[in-house]
Amino acid sequence: MVSDPSGHGFETRAIHAGQEPDPRTGAVIVPIYQTSTYAQDRVGETREGGYEYSRTANPTRTALEQALAALEGGRHALAFASGMAASDAVLRTALRPGDHLLLGNDAYGGTFRLIDKVLTGWGVSYSVVPLSDPDEVRAAVRPQTKLIWCESPTNPLLGIADISALADVAHEVGARLVVDNTFATPYLQTPLASGADIVVHSTTKYLGGHSDVVGGAVVTDSDEIADSLFFLRNSAGAVPGAFDAWLTLRGLKTLAVRMERHCDNAEFIAQALTEHPKVSRVYYPGLPDDPGHALAAKQMRRFGGMVSFTHADGERAALDMAARTRLFVLAESLGGVESLIEHPGRMTHASVAGSMLAVPAELVRLSVGIEDPRDLLADLRAALEGQGR
Numbered sequence: 001m002v003s004d005p006s007g008h009g010f011e012t013r014a015i016h017a018g019q020e021p022d023p024r025t026g027a028v029i030v031p032i033y034q035t036s037t038y039a040q041d042r043v044g045e046t047r048e049g050g051y052e053y054s055r056t057a058n059p060t061r062t063a064l065e066q067a068l069a070a071l072e073g074g075r076h077a078l079a080f081a082s083g084m085a086a087s088d089a090v091l092r093t094a095l096r097p098g099d100h101l102l103l104g105n106d107a108y109g110g111t112f113r114l115i116d117k118v119l120t121g122w123g124v125s126y127s128v129v130p131l132s133d134p135d136e137v138r139a140a141v142r143p144q145t146k147l148i149w150c151e152s153p154t155n156p157l158l159g160i161a162d163i164s165a166l167a168d169v170a171h172e173v174g175a176r177l178v179v180d181n182t183f184a185t186p187y188l189q190t191p192l193a194s195g196a197d198i199v200v201h202s203t204t205k206y207l208g209g210h211s212d213v214v215g216g217a218v219v220t221d222s223d224e225i226a227d228s229l230f231f232l233r234n235s236a237g238a239v240p241g242a243f244d245a246w247l248t249l250r251g252l253k254t255l256a257v258r259m260e261r262h263c264d265n266a267e268f269i270a271q272a273l274t275e276h277p278k279v280s281r282v283y284y285p286g287l288p289d290d291p292g293h294a295l296a297a298k299q300m301r302r303f304g305g306m307v308s309f310t311h312a313d314g315e316r317a318a319l320d321m322a323a324r325t326r327l328f329v330l331a332e333s334l335g336g337v338e339s340l341i342e343h344p345g346r347m348t349h350a351s352v353a354g355s356m357l358a359v360p361a362e363l364v365r366l367s368v369g370i371e372d373p374r375d376l377l378a379d380l381r382a383a384l385e386g387q388g389r
Helices: 010-016 058-071 083-094 109-121 134-140 165-173 223-236 242-253 255-274 293-299 315-322 373-384
Strands: 076-080 098-102 123-129 146-149 177-182 199-202 216-220 279-283 306-311 338-340 365-368
Touching: 010 058, 010 242, 010 255, 058 216, 058 242, 076 083, 076 223, 083 109, 083 146, 083 177, 083 199, 083 216, 083 223, 098 109, 109 123, 109 146, 123 134, 134 165, 146 165, 165 177, 216 223, 242 255, 255 279, 255 306, 255 373, 293 338, 306 315, 315 365, 315 373
Parallel strands: 098 123, 098 146, 146 177, 177 199
Antiparallel strands: 076 216, 199 216, 279 306, 306 365, 338 365
């Protein structure tokens, strides 16, 4: 029994943090507490754990949150019903009408849509800036800037930002740095250790890892931030159910071994694509000539399982190729054990069309799974050469 796994390695924390055997039955796996409410002995007197109502707290969700905090190296974690619910909670607790935020020029389309279509109606303004250049970020800061929203690696162009440098910029002006760590996961990098104030995850992706659950999470060291997020989540109700929390917790147990295989396969695929005549550019920080390679090697354990590339024959060829693969499933999302392929311009990033965040029309994004890499490469080659379904 590991009563305090905080001083142990990542793999040990992923399996044991918040996941003690059940004291009553000895069950090794955290139970699914599929209940909406909890008995009280007297009015206002709750039993062990202080649970009253599952919108506020649930023991399965608590176990997940303790594990997430341990993996990110934070003091507090809060689980949400989706990654966008987590992002929305962070934005709504950090910003007020009249405030300003900085957003990277290669951000997830859903994040851009939330900020551009929802928060601006609430009186919040934003500027788009290349986060890979801290000097440009510093120049874009206004007196009203309260937040810098960062992805690293970015979605879908796999750009790398210097998290420590961005934290310095934010803290110089009393702003907060938020890092969306979905692509990297805490196995590959821990932004709080580099100075970030808040880490956001779509746990739907690598943390769940099996394409069978939707969820989100926020991790922070700040008591103030955690209290604000808890109050908003309880008030607005964007909580995951017990079974969703349990599925995500199950996924965490194998995160380390899965990420190693994702990285192995992505490195193999990325290098092979650089040699294909139908590929004009490969975006992957693990490639030695990638603009973000040196920084990624410094702040990440490895380079991740996402690869993007542009088709040399343009948008129509990219669309046709994405529809021909057999093992790479044409679908949105990422981070599952199975490989996925998508066309960002028409799918995940359609909401940024015509904006400063618009992606290349000929871009294809791969979520490289844990299958045999030789089979995956053969599938991509056949599709690029006009074969397949």
